[in-house]
Amino acid sequence: MILTLKNITYTGTLLALLLHTTGLLAQPQRAYERGLEEIYSGNITQALDIWYSAYTQPGSIDSRIGFDFIRVVTEGRRRSYFEAATNMYKRALIDGAGPESRAAIRQEIERMRPIIGEGIYRQWIDWWEQRNSALAIDMRGYWIQLDPTPAKASNERLIEHWERIAEARRQFTKNNNTAYGTDDRGLIYVRYGEPDRSRRGILTLQSLNVRNWLERQMNEPIDTDMEERTLSDPDLRNREFANRILDAMYAYHQYPEY
Structure with a gap:
């Protein structure tokens, strides 16, 4: 009878530890989903606060939070969040854990493809498939090299990149063929930025x-x-x-x- 009680106690302890560990691993994902719910409800500031708090906690993080944080901030031109967006983006590259984070990194490689060139793109894909830790370091280093004001906490080139994505999504909506959900013109806009001159209208074969x-x-x-x-x-x-x-x-x- 005593042996049975010990076994029950031991099993109960293992179950409690398992549930506790599962809860810790699920916390970043719950934070991501809660943030999305707030955004869908129109509570943008609340969503950003939830995501920011999730990144202040120790342990593993959900990379989707870092990428969506900078997306929402640049779409809304929330300049006061640019520093936090830069830091969270960098951490999303380095400290993401779990299959959702891995998939998010793969999507980010596709979003960067128009600006990095095919050589770097192929190297990053190889590293991603091999789960090589050099990938995160190289992606982070890419933005550090492009930063025109390294003394500032916010990376101006990184912010501009995401602002271009936001603008491309607003303008180029004939289809969603690209990683940005835009038509092919979005690729050009993200790579080169706003043109020096632009005209709007409709060209037809009847036009002079x-x-x-x-x-x-x-x-x-x-x-x-x-x-x-x-x-x-x-x-x-x-x-x-x-x-x-x-x-x-x-x-x-x-x-x-x-």
Whole structure:
């Protein structure tokens, strides 16, 4: 009977420890979900406070919180949070734990792809697949190198990057082909930023604006081999120009609104 009581006590102790450990691991995820609920309810400040508090606790963190924190802050241009957003983003890269954090890091690699180049992108993907700790260090170092004001706590280039993402999401909504949920124009905007000059309107084939564009297509030089073959075959030359114009028109009409 005594042995049975000891076994029951031992089993109960293990169960209590297991429940306690599970609760600790679940806390970051609960904080993330609670923050999202507050955002959906329109309580942005409350959501940011929940996420910030989660990152002040010791132990593992949910990387999704750091990435969504900087997203919400830059979307709302909340300058007073820029310093916290920078620090939480960096910690999300280094200290994230669990499958949700791992997936969030993979998504962040895709969001950075337009600005890092294909070489770095492939290296980071390899490291991510290998679970190499060099990935987090390199991603963090990338932003440190680009920071124009390293003496400040907030990284201005990192903040600008996320502000570009926010603006691209507002402007380029023909489809959601990119990692930002924008059409392909969003990739260009995130990479290069706001253009020096811009015009808005609708271009159609009936517009007088198209005439000059068509003339330029007709006057574009063709490659040497094709030039030699078309000298003696006007029909072939006409077909070559027609194909070129059709290709250009297809690309042109992907985004007739500009």
